[in-house]
Amino acid sequence: MRRRLQNIIFIILLAGCCSCGVNRRLPAGEKLYYGAKVEVEKAPEVKTKTSVLKNKLADITAPKTNKMLLGQPYKVWLWYAIGQPKKEKGIKYWLRNKFGEAPVTSRSLSPASIAENMETLLENEGYFNSKVVGDTITVKKKLKVLYQAKVERPYMIGPIRWRLDSSQLASDLLQLPKEEARLKTGEQYSVGKIKAEKERLTLLLKEKGYYYFENDLLLTYIDTNHHNYTAAIYWAINQPIPAAAKTPYRINHVVVLTPFTSLQPLPDSQVKMLPQYKGIHIYDSARKFKPDIFSRAITFRKGSLYSLPEQNKSQVRLNSLGTFRFIKTQFTQVADSKDLMDVTYYMAPLKKKKLQTELGGFTRSNSYSGGQLSLQWADKNIFRGAEALVIKATGSFELTPNDSLSANNNWRLGIEASLNIPKLIAPFRASNDFTKFPRTFFPLSYDWVRHQDLYTEHFFNFRYEWRWGHTAAKEYRLTPLNLTVTNTANFTNTFTTRMSNESNLGFVLPTIIIPSLGMQYIVTNNPPHKMNASYLHAGVEFAGTILGFIKGNNGPFSTKIGDSYFMQYLKAAFDYRFYRKLGPNVNWANRLIIGASYPYGNSPFLPFSRQYIIGGANSLRGFIPRHLGPGSTQATELQQSTFPEIGGDYKLEMNTELRYPLGGRFKGAVFIDAGNIWMKDTVLYKAEGKLSKDFIKQLAIDAGLGVRLDVSILILRLDLAMPFHKPWQPEGQRWIFKDMDLGNPDWRDENLVFNFAIGYPF
Secondary structure (H helix, E strand, O other): OHHHHHHHHHHHHHHHHHHHHHHHHOOOOOOEEEEEEEEEEEOOOOOOOHHHHHHHHHOOOOOOOOOOEOOEOHHHHHHHHHOOOOOOOOHHHHHHHHHOOOOOEHHHOOHHHHHHHHHHHHHHOOOOOOEEEEEEEEEOOEEEEEEEEEEOOOOEEEEEEEEOOOOHHHHHHHOOOOOOOOOOOOOEOOHHHHHHHHHHHHHHHHHOOOOOOOHHHEEEEEEEEOOOOEEEEEEEEOOOOOOHHHOOOEEEEEEEEOOOOOOOOOOHHHHHHOOEEOOEEEEOOOOOOOOHHHHHHOOOOOOOEOOHHHHHHHHHHHHHOOOEEEEEEEEEEOOOOOOEEEEEEEEEEOOOEEEEEEEEEEEOOOOOEEEEEEEEEEEOOOOOOOOEEEEEEEEEEEEOOOHHHOOOOEEEEEEEEEEEEOOOOOOOOOOOOOOOOOEEEEEEEEEEEEEOOOEEEEEEEEEEEEEEOOOOOEEEEEEEEEEEEEEEEOOOHHHHHHHHHOHHHHHHOOOEEEEEEEEEEEEEEOOOOOOEEEEEEEEEEEEOHHHHHHHOOOOOOOOEEOOEEEOOEEEEEEEEEEEEEEEOOEEEEEEEEEEEEEEOOOOOOOOHHHOEOOOOOOOOOOOOOOOOOOOOOOOOHHHHHHOOOOOEOEEEEEEEEEEEEEEOOEEEEEEEEEEEEEEOOOOOOOHHHEOOOOHHHHOEEEEEEEEEEEOOOOEEEEEEEEEEEOOOOOOOOOEOHHHOOOOOHHHHHHHOEEEEEEOOOO
């Protein structure tokens, strides 16, 4: 306590020294600027909140004040304390400019100019005839600027009319759709809305071939009626308008150059000599690519009308191939033609083959940490159609600090080959109206995992998957076949002994096969300049349905395919995230996860590899993985150390986190997490682990603080969390507040959980 008091006294004395030292060193007649104050007087008809108007006006005040500590300009004090360097280099110059700050004084102020800017801002929002007066004031010996704004009644948009000639451009303008117009009669006048409407109209014209038409070619005249506070808006075309801007263009030649030596279009005589494929002239001297990928990506053809959306679609498709490091589109007017243009695509291919190694550490959801070495070879154009083949070999070890698992370290070897084809390999004809190329994936993998003191697991997986989306924000994934085989072997005496003490450990023994099909839907809504953003990932999986009809079964683990039991279940889940901007660099992030399943027939529960898990750095951060749930029970130490996963057939998780800047590259967070997992029945765990009507009482709750370091390419995250509600405790004793003892090291060891991770949790 004494040390804290000394620190407080020291800071107060330092602030006093800063104030005195700065004031003595300022030039004669100058005062340090301590900021601006805005006062607003509204007319009765102004519905906008006073606080909103104040904030808008305060945003354009200038200059910015010096940085303060306890209301004192500590950086200015350092500026003077370090002193004027003799040269613009050296340690003194660096210290002064790195840690000090030049004073912002009364000489820097221009209240009248800022007041004029404020009046312009109000006028742009429809508050015509509003007045702002700015003047310097002294408050407790501190120089400030007071801006007094009198905001008058806003003007509404009146009639909207066009003043046009009889040209084709004028005719096309009048035929543009009005449903999504940014300007509407009866709404409050706004210059921002006029600019937005100009952009909308220009984009619509560019869909109709007007390549050279730009926003500034549209003019607006405003006629205000002071009697009814309306502003009539008249649209016109800026005259004289260039001939190219009022001409709708059609495509002449479509040319692809890969590689290229310059960004100059080829002469027409050379273009005509190039080989054609479906209307596209292709120069591919090394014959690296099948011409089909260009005809599917590029939507322009000879005679088609120029369209900006089609231009963007072709660009996105070419980028989505992942085969080119540089793509540039160039449009050139055809000589001796008024309405034709050539389009040339310049493309530089990526290096076809790549070999890379990765060495790193990791932390898994099952509380294991360790190291990993991987070797990856990739061919980004193996069959000349932008198909990517990736082969990756991985070796890793996993250790755990948990006492119950310390004798069961893991060793893993794996190999995976994945073929990515930029088209749908399907028994039906797919539409070509996609923003990005639809893709077909064929991943094939094998993993060998040795649980040191227990058994060896063999995992085999093959997947056949389609991915497509009509817009960049939406993606669909359909997996007609996902085949997983899990085999457990080489059991140790330790495992055999454990199984004799707890019979349900025997569920690890059977070799299982999971034949499934699934569907996923992913949508990202992150509009620019908007306060809100969202993300949704929903999916459903069906396993063993067809085999169940063919083979039938007589209960759990009763029917085999060869030597393997096939699993049967229906599983569905969605992950919804909502983000809201609360201020500059201040964000509120939320997540809701709901997962449900219905194991049936041959499956008494979800296979371990498909179970919902909870806890850890990206989930409930106040609970160690494998130690929470299901329900109001906990897995025994034998189950925690023996089962491949501690999971459930159902899951509910909710997270909320406030993210804010701390200074520099550091950011802070305050968060609350809640959730749990449950089982369909009592095959694996006690009856308290089964989903019941009391599931709300069984939610685990934690809260904590976090620090994030943004190093541009990634986010390093450290979270400190503490459980508030422990569902496995007896009812009435689950909240931990009455037992909190931060001074007790044993209590801290049991209840304070540190999580180090890379990236945000959601």
